[in-house]
Amino acid sequence: MKLKLRIWRQAGPNATGQMVDYHLDGVSEDMSFLEMLDMLNEQLTAENKEPVAFDHDCREGICGMCGVVINGVAHGGSATTTCQLHMRSFADNATIEIEPWRAGAFPVIKDLAVDRTALDRIIASGGYISSNTGAAPDAHATPAPKREADRAFDNATCIGCGACVAACPNSSGMLFTSAKITHLAMLPQGQPERYRRVKAMVAQHDAEGFGNCTNIGECSQVCPKGIPLESISQLNRDLVKSLFKGDGK
Numbered sequence: 001m002k003l004k005l006r007i008w009r010q011a012g013p014n015a016t017g018q019m020v021d022y023h024l025d026g027v028s029e030d031m032s033f034l035e036m037l038d039m040l041n042e043q044l045t046a047e048n049k050e051p052v053a054f055d056h057d058c059r060e061g062i063c064g065m066c067g068v069v070i071n072g073v074a075h076g077g078s079a080t081t082t083c084q085l086h087m088r089s090f091a092d093n094a095t096i097e098i099e100p101w102r103a104g105a106f107p108v109i110k111d112l113a114v115d116r117t118a119l120d121r122i123i124a125s126g127g128y129i130s131s132n133t134g135a136a137p138d139a140h141a142t143p144a145p146k147r148e149a150d151r152a153f154d155n156a157t158c159i160g161c162g163a164c165v166a167a168c169p170n171s172s173g174m175l176f177t178s179a180k181i182t183h184l185a186m187l188p189q190g191q192p193e194r195y196r197r198v199k200a201m202v203a204q205h206d207a208e209g210f211g212n213c214t215n216i217g218e219c220s221q222v223c224p225k226g227i228p229l230e231s232i233s234q235l236n237r238d239l240v241k242s243l244f245k246g247d248g249k
Contacts, residue, residue, distance in 0.1 A: 001027040001087060004095040005040065007052055010108050017108065019097070029088040033076065034059060034066060036087055037098075054112040059083040061224065064161030068112050069099040074163040074222040081161060081224045101162050103171035105209045118208040119160050119176060126193070126200035127180040133189045142188050152186035155179040157225040164219035164227075170211030175219040177205045178235035179227045185238055195242035202239055 003024045010017030024040055031039070034056050041051035057065040066083040070076035078085040090096060098112065106114040133139055144152075158179035165173050181198050184190030190197070213232055220229050 001029060001090070001092045003027055003036075003090070003093070006095065006097045007112070008099045009052070009111055010100075012110055013107055019099075027087055029086070031087045032059070032083055033070070033085040033087065034083045052112060053110040055114070056083060062159065064159035064224075067101060067161045067163050067166065069101065069166055071097050074101070074166040075161075075224060077222065079222070079224065079226070081159075084224075101166040103162075103165045103210070105171065105173065106162060106165065114162075116160070116162050118210070119162060119173065121208060122173065122177055122201055122204045123160075123180055125204035126197040127184070129184060129189050129193065131189070131192045139189060144186075144188055148186040152183050155183040155186070155227060155231055158183075158223075158227050159225060161224060163222045163224065165210065167218040167222040168211065168213075169216060169218070170214060172213045172219070173205055173208070173210040174213035174232050174235065175223065175227055175229075177201055178231035181238065182231045182234045185234065195238065195245050198235060198238040199242050202235070 005022040005024060006019045007022060008017055009020045022040060022044075024036070024043065027036055027039065034054070037052060037054055044051045054068060055065045057063045059066070061081040061084040064081065066081055067075060068082055070082070070085070075082050076085050076089070078089065100106075100108050100112045100114045101116075105118045106116055108114050155178075158176060160176060162176070164175035165171055181201055184197065185194050215229070215232075217229055220227060
């Protein structure tokens with residue numbers, strides 16, 4: 001395959017960025033998208049040019065590090081992570097535009113790499129259980145209704161890649177935040193801090209500069225783990241209840 005790549009290049013957080021064109025020949029349709037970028041960087045290195053910086057780690061669709069916007073769609077519209085997108089999804093001689101996550105809360109570090117520590121700070125503000133729940137056998141012995149257990153598990157699959165933020169016209173992080181809140185809200189162990197948690201995490205979300213959710217739905221469409229919009233509804237219900245129930249259950 002021959003490809004024309006238009007890639008966002010930015011030397012640093014305070015530098016002016018621009019789209020730069022590259023041509024790549026000999027791309028195998030069996031390559032992953034990141035392997036294609038590796039191939040480009042090998043070519044650039046051989047030409048004594050600066051390789052393209054991009055985030056990656058496990059390359060197994062688990063860690064959420066690899067997100068980029070491909071042809072205007074987070075993760076390339078693949079309903080999976082960028083590292084699991086393969087070049088067979090593109091036509092020979094195609095032009096592919098590659099950009100970083102676009103959000104004020106995700107400042108560009110260099111090229112396609114962005115700072116997503118705002119998501120970590122949201123979790124640190126309340127996305128945990130601090131009450132003593134005992135050892136693993138104790139937790140396993142605590143009964144939980146199947147519907148709630150299934151919802152907790154579905155939301156726990158969120159890998160924090162930030163695609164929901166990149167896809168949202170408002171750069172809202174509500175799908176991510178709601179997944180972390182709903183995961184714990186559905187479990188018996190999460191009840192003591194349930195309403196304190198939702199208030200703290202939503203407040204941190206807003207403090208980080210994420211936009212408001214207006215229920216457009218792009219977030220759930222690009223989420224590689226399929227977190228549903230229903231999770232945002234659960235967050236909103238808990239947030240309203242927290243105004244009347246105080247910090248506890």
